[in-house]
Amino acid sequence: MRKIFNRYFELIFWIVALACLAFTNPAGESHFSLCPLKAFGITWCPGCGLGHAISYLFHGDIKNSFHAHWLGVPVLVVLVYRICKLAIGHKYRFDKQGQ
Known part of the structure; x- marks a missing residue:
């Protein structure tokens, strides 16, 4: 039951x-952030x-996406893949080893 949760x-x-x-404006500097580094006044995180x-990618701005962080595209691909795997419910090989 815990694994399902x-x-x-x-x-x-x-x-x-x-x-x-997807629904935030990445260019807006005044948007709310949960980042602990930003809360302490550190500007780079x-x-x-x-x-x-990722937000720039959702808005179709690939140039600014690469400027913000060059791993944005690979991270988005990995997250979408992970969401698909979780939604389908396939178990991974390492899940069976832990039982």
Whole structure:
């Protein structure tokens, strides 16, 4: 039961995270952020760069996406792949080894 909850929690988490990135304006500097580094006044954060890169991709701005973080495209591909795997419900080989 716990594994099912964890799988659905992760699935919902990634879907909501990508939806938030799709509906935010990456160019806006005044948008709300949960970044702890930004809260302390640090302006550069690799996580924020990835978030901006993915948001730019959702808005079709590939040039600014690569400028924000060059791993934006691969990370988006991996996240979409992970969402698909969680939604379909396939088990991975390492899940069987842990039982």
